[in-house]
Amino acid sequence: MLATTGARLRDAVPLAELTTLRVGGPAPVAECDTTEALVATVRELDSAGIPVLLVAGGSNLLVADEGFAGVVVRIATDGVEIVGAGTQIPADGCDHGRAATATRGIYIDTARVIAEAGANWDSVVAATVAAGFGGLECLSGIPGSAGATPVQNVGAYGVEVASLLTRVQLLERATGEVRWVEPAELGFGYRTSVLKHSDHAVVLAVEFALRADGSSEPLGYRELAAALGAEEGECRHAGEVREAVLRLRAGKGMVLDPADHDTWSAGSFFTNPVVPQARVEEVRSAITAHVGPDVAVPTWPAPGGVKFSAGWLIERAGFSKGFPGESAPARLSTKHTLALTNRGAARASDLAELARTVRDGVAARFGIRLEPEPVTVGLSL
DSSP, X not given: OOTTTTOEEEEEEEGGGGSTTOOOOEEEEEEEOSHHHHXXXXXXXXXXXXXXXXESSOTTEEEOTTOOSSEEEEEOOOOSOOOEEEEOOXXXXXXXXXXXXXXXXXEEETTEEEEETXXXXXXXXXXXXXXXXXXXXXXXXXXXXXXXXXXXXXXXXXXXXXXTEEEEEEEETTTTXXXXXXXXXXXXXXXXXXXTTOXXXXXXEEXXXXXXXXXXXXXXXXXXXXXXXXXXXXXXXXXXXXHHHHHHHHHTTOXXXXXXXXXXXXXXXXXXXXXXXXXXXXXXXXXHHHHOTTOOOOEXXXXXXXXXXXXXXXXXXXXXXXXTOTTOSEXXXXXXXXXXXXXXXXXXXXXXXXXXXXXXXXXXXXXXXXXXXXXXXXXXX
């Protein structure tokens, strides 16, 4: 099986090798470095009724220690032909002319970028900024692949994929059809879409609109604006914003570094909870009862309610950076309480136990149930 699809087959591959949490048991892996091989492989496995786990960057997966009872399809597509032209914007922010660019894996046109699903996401962002375009700079430093970004509506520093995405190329697994779909079909919400927790389609490529003048998206996040000495709502040169985002993320252990166990994570493990308007006062009362009436609680307006900071709630529930201590194989990051980290010898079960402890502790203290952002495979929280 799969001999004619163009995939490269490996047996009993530890999935810890393919995930940023570096946990997960063995499974056979079919690596696909062309879209044609990816489509043919998934079609053949689906036709044979064999379970499929799609893995690209592996930055949003918590895979069980027992591995996966099926075939892992490794999405390694990063492009074949790249042609593009962009406006080159120097450090002074002025447009002094146009120049051609070409980057392997990225297709750049006047005001859009198309990336194959397996392209490294930060490389996509870096290429657009280097080509003179803005728009994606706030999403710099996020680990994983381009194809994963619409699945969970990736977002950071006030920008979400849903606001910039123009099209997604999908393989519809029920029919085997390949087609481009518009964002309206993807049911985007906060860190979710119809593609998340669903196996009905495979993302093959993504297309984003860009800002052709090289300016950033309006700064909508207070911490980032302050780091740039800017006002909220102001636009800056995309390269300047990208550098600031990378500095902020690195300071929180959110830029991958093999030597730093604080980055052996899946990024933010819990999403910021949106509390329905009818429960907001109840939650505020619970917070006041435990942390005092004079403490500023970080919140933001959200559709249907109010968004609270998961990291702030975790700390105020008694889970400090580095919890539960140096001897534990799985700990909260020493830089950022929202990240669950593998200190080098953790198993998936260790991370799952830590996630449950934190989730249940926040619920007991404040009446808010935190929801995990990563996709779990072969285990439940």
